[in-house]
Amino acid sequence: xxxxxxxxxxxxxxxxxxxxxxxxxxxxxxxxxxxxxxxxxxxxxxxxxxxxxxxxxxxxxxxxxxxxxxxxxxxxxxxxxxxxxxxxxxxxxxxxxxxxxxxxxxxxxxxxxxxxxxxxxxxxxxxxxxxxxxxxxxxxxxxxxxxxxxxxxxxxxxxxxxxxxxxxxxxxxxxxxxxxxxxxxxxxxxxxxxxxxxxxxxxxxxxxxxxxxxxxxxxxxxxxxxxxxxxxxxxxxxxxxxxxxxxxxxxxxxxxxxxxxxxxxxxxxxxxxxxxxxxxxxxxxxxxxxxxxxxxxxxxxxxxxxxxxxxxxxxxxxxxxxxxxxxxxxxxxxxxxxxxxxxxxxxxxxxxxxxxxxxxxxxxxxxxxxxxxxxxxxxxxxxxxxxxxxxxxxxxxxxxxxxxxxxxxxxxxxxxxxxxxxxxxxxxxxxxxxxxxxxxxxxxxxxxxxxxxxxxxxxxxxxxxxxxxxxxxx
Numbered sequence: 001x002x003x004x005x006x007x008x009x010x011x012x013x014x015x016x017x018x019x020x021x022x023x024x025x026x027x028x029x030x031x032x033x034x035x036x037x038x039x040x041x042x043x044x045x046x047x048x049x050x051x052x053x054x055x056x057x058x059x060x061x062x063x064x065x066x067x068x069x070x071x072x073x074x075x076x077x078x079x080x081x082x083x084x085x086x087x088x089x090x091x092x093x094x095x096x097x098x099x100x101x102x103x104x105x106x107x108x109x110x111x112x113x114x115x116x117x118x119x120x121x122x123x124x125x126x127x128x129x130x131x132x133x134x135x136x137x138x139x140x141x142x143x144x145x146x147x148x149x150x151x152x153x154x155x156x157x158x159x160x161x162x163x164x165x166x167x168x169x170x171x172x173x174x175x176x177x178x179x180x181x182x183x184x185x186x187x188x189x190x191x192x193x194x195x196x197x198x199x200x201x202x203x204x205x206x207x208x209x210x211x212x213x214x215x216x217x218x219x220x221x222x223x224x225x226x227x228x229x230x231x232x233x234x235x236x237x238x239x240x241x242x243x244x245x246x247x248x249x250x251x252x253x254x255x256x257x258x259x260x261x262x263x264x265x266x267x268x269x270x271x272x273x274x275x276x277x278x279x280x281x282x283x284x285x286x287x288x289x290x291x292x293x294x295x296x297x298x299x300x301x302x303x304x305x306x307x308x309x310x311x312x313x314x315x316x317x318x319x320x321x322x323x324x325x326x327x328x329x330x331x332x333x334x335x336x337x338x339x340x341x342x343x344x345x346x347x348x349x350x351x352x353x354x355x356x357x358x359x360x361x362x363x364x365x366x367x368x369x370x371x372x373x374x375x376x377x378x379x380x381x382x383x384x385x386x387x388x389x390x391x392x393x394x395x396x397x398x399x400x401x402x403x404x405x406x407x408x409x410x411x412x413x414x415x416x417x418x419x420x421x422x423x424x425x426x427x428x429x430x431x432x433x434x435x436x437x438x439x440x441x442x443x444x445x446x447x448x449x450x451x452x453x454x455x456x457x458x459x460x461x462x463x464x465x466x467x468x469x470x471x472x473x474x
Contacts, residue, residue: 027114027115027116028045028046028049028094028115028116029042029043029045029046029049029094029113029114029115030042030043030046030112030113030114030115031043031046031063031067031072031112031113032101032110032111032112032113033063033072033073033076033110033111033112033113034076034109034110035076035108035109035110036062036076037062037063037064037072037073037076037111038060038061038062038063039058039059039060039061039062039063039066040059040110041059042055042058042059042066043055046115047066049089049092049115050066050067050089052066067087067089069087069088070087070113071085071098072098072111072113075098075099075100075111075113076100076108076110076111079100079102079108080100081097081098081099081100082096082097082098083097083098083099084096084097085097085098087115094115094116095115095116096113096114096115096116097113097114097116098111098112098113098114099111099112099113150196150197150199150200150205150209151196152193152196152197152200153196153197153200153201154168154171154172154197154200154201156193156196156197157171157190157193157194157197158335158338158339158342159332159334159335159338159339160334160335160338160452160455161331161332161333161334161335161453162453163327163331163332164327164332164335167194167324167325167326167327170322170324171194171197171198171201171324172201173322174198174322174324175197175198175199175200175201175202176201176202177322178202178203178204178293179293179321179322180274180293180294180295180296180318180319180320180321180322181195181198181294181295181296181321181322181323181324182296182297182298182302182319182320182321182322182323182324183195183295183296183297183298183323183324183326184297184298184299184302184323184324184325184326185297185299185325185326185327185328186299186326186328186372186374187299187373187374187376188329188371188373188374188375188376188377189326189327189328189329189374189375190326190374190375191257191297191299191326192211192255192257192297194324194326195211195253195255195257195295195297196209196255198253198295199252199253199255199293199295202253202293204251204252204253204293207251207252207253208248208249208250208251208252208253209249209252209253209255210245210248210249210252210253210254210255211254211255211256211257212225212245212255212256212257213257213258214256214257214258214259214261214262215257215258215261216258219263222262222263222266223266223269223282224242224244224282225244225245226244226245226246226266226269226270227244227246227269227273227279227280227281227282228241228242228243228244228246228247228279228281228282228284228288229241229242229244229281229282229283229284230281230282230283230284241281241284242281244279244281246273246279246290246292247279247288247290249290249292250290250291250292251291251292252292252293253292253293253294253295254292254293254294254295255295255296255297256294256295256296256297257296257297257298258297258298258299258300259296259297259298259319260298260299260300260302260305260311261298261300264310264311264312267311267312267315268312268315270315271312271314271315271318273290274294274315274318275318277289277290277291277292278290294319296319302316302320303316328371328374329371329374329375329378330370330371333367334453334454334455335455336363336366336367336455337363337455337456338455339375339378340358340363340366340378340382341358343378343379343382344356344357344358344382344386347382347383347386348386351383351386351387353386353387354392355392356385356386356389356392356393356394357392357393357394358393358394359393359394359395359396361395361396361428362393362394362395362396362398362399364428364431364432365396365399365400365403366378366381366399369403381399381402381403382394384402385398385399385402388401388402429468432464432468433468433470435454436450436454436461436464436465436468436470437470439453439454447461447462447465
C-alpha cells in the first residue's frame with residue numbers, strides 16, 4: 001500500500017506557528033522587530049511590563065523607545081542570535097532569547113525575542129555555579145593584584161646614619177621622576193626593598209610592580225619570561241600564549257634584579273624595548289605597546305663589564321639615568337642598633353617566639369664582625385641566635401657561637417694595648433670611650449648630634465659619658 005503524500009512545507013509552516021504560539025503562551029513576553037529594529041508586534045503582557053497600556057500603539061516605534069536596554073538591534077545588524085541573556089526590568093529579572101528572522105535568501109529581515117522567565121528558579125543551579133566561579137575569579141584577581149603591589153616603603157629602610165640618610169633622599173627624589181633607576185650595591189644591601197619603596201612613593205603606586213631575578217632564570221627561558229611567547233614558540237612551550245613580565249608590568253614598574261647577568265643577545269632586545277616602548281612576544285608577529293618604568297639592580301661593576309665587553313655600553317647609558325649606590329653594612333655601623341631591633345621584632349612576629357633583646361656588648365660584637373652578606377647575613381645570624389637562645393637576651397656568647405672568632409675584626413676576648421694584655425671588660429670600656437670621643441669630635445662636641453649618629457638616646461649617651469668619666473658639658 002503506497003505511503004500517503006506529505007506536504008512538508010505545510011507541516012514546517014504549522015510547526016513554526018505551533019512553536020511561536022507555544023512560546024508566546026509560555027513566556028512572559030514576546031516581541032518582533034523588522035530589519036530597522038522597529039517593532040512589528042509585541043504581546044500585551046510584555047508591553048505592560050514597560051508601562052504601555054496599548055501594545056498596538058508601539059508598532060512602528062524603534063525598540064529602544066519601549067525597551068531602552070534591548071539588544072534586538074544588535075541581532076538584526078549581525079544576523080546572529082543571542083540565545084541566553086539577562087534583562088532587568090523595574091527590579092525584575094528576565095532570561096531572554098533573541099533570534100534573527102531570515103528570508104529565503106538568508107538575509108536578515110527582522111528578529112524575534114522571548115522573555116522566558118520572570119523568576120530564575122529554573123536556572124538556579126546555573127546561577128549558583130556562575131556566582132561561585134565569579135567569586136573565585138574575583139578572589140584570584142585580588143590576590144594577583146596584591147602580589148603585584150609594592151611590599152615595602154621607605155620606612156622599611158632602617159637607619160639614620162649619613163650613608164642611609166643619603167640613600168633615602170636620593171630614592172625619594174627618584175620616586176618623583178618617571179625615569180629609569182639603577183641600584184648598585186653588594187648582595188644583601190636592600191636593593192629590592194628600595195625598588196619597592198621607590199614604586200610605592202611614585203605616581204605609579206597603584207599600578208603593578210613586577211620583579212624577577214635575571215640570574216635565577218635559565219638563559220633558554222629568559223627571553224620568553226621577559227617578553228612573552230606565542231603557543232609553540234619553542235620546544236616545551238605552553239599551548240596558550242605566555243604573557244611576559246613587561247606586559248604584566250604595563251602601566252607600572254618592572255624591577256630587573258641582577259641585570260648584569262643578562263646575556264648579551266637579550267641585552268640588545270631589552271634596549272630596543274626601552275627605546276621603542278613596545279615588545280614582540282617570542283614566535284609572534286604582533287607588537288604590543290607598553291608603558292613601563294624600569295628599576296634595575298646589580299651587585300656587579302657594570303662599568304668594568306662594559307669595558308670588558310660583557311655589557312652593552314648603550315644599554316648601560318639607557319639604564320644609568322638615576323643611579324643610587326647602596327652602602328654596605330660596614331659603612332653603616334651607627335645603624336646596627338635600630339637594624340637589629342627591627343630584625344628581632346620581625347623574627348618574633350614571624351616565629352611567634354618571645355622578643356629577644358641584644359646586650360650592649362653583643363651589639364658591639366656584631367658591629368665589629370665582617371658581614372660580606374650584609375643585612376641578609378645579619379638577619380640570618382640573629383635568627384639563628386634566637387632559635388638557640390632560651391633567655392630573653394642575646395649575649396656575646398650567643399652571637400659568638402654562631403659567627404665564630406674568625407669573623408671578628410678585633411679579638412674582643414683579650415686585647416694587647418701598649419704591651420699590656422687587657423681583659424674583655426677593660427678592652428670594651430676602652431673601645432666605648434674611644435668611639436664616643438671620636439664621634440663627639442666629628443660632631444664638634446655636640447652631644448645631641450653625636451647621640452643621633454651613634455643610634456643612642458641623648459640621656460643614654462650622657463649616662464654612658466658619666467660612667468666612663470668623660471666631660472658631659474655640651
